[in-house]
Amino acid sequence: MCLGIPGRLVGTVDADNHLATVDVNGVRRTISVRLLADTGLAEGDWVLVHVGFALAQIDEEEARLTLDQLERMGRDYADELAQFGTTDVR
Numbered sequence: 001m002c003l004g005i006p007g008r009l010v011g012t013v014d015a016d017n018h019l020a021t022v023d024v025n026g027v028r029r030t031i032s033v034r035l036l037a038d039t040g041l042a043e044g045d046w047v048l049v050h051v052g053f054a055l056a057q058i059d060e061e062e063a064r065l066t067l068d069q070l071e072r073m074g075r076d077y078a079d080e081l082a083q084f085g086t087t088d089v090r
Contacts, residue, residue: 004048004055005070006063007031009041022049025067 007022007029018034020041033041033054041047046063047054058066 004050004066006046006058006066007049007054008063009033009043009045009047011043020054022047022054024049 005024007024009020010023010028011021013019013021013030018032018037019030020033021028022031029049029052031049031052031054033047036047036054036057039057041054041057046058046060048056048058048066
């Protein structure tokens, strides 16, 4: 399974090598935007990031929905682990 995390482009690091900085919930990373080089990406655009590469450009609504779902998954997973730890099946 491949999971793409929405990130907002906040700046170009190296235009010649297609490197840019994205912000994912306050965490900034340098990623490759080479796969989207012909799309005219600009600061403020949203992209799906996977293992250091921008895979697709998305709109702000899709980014928000995806981030909300990821947050919900995290809570559900933590809740499930907590429940698992308190359940004794004999």
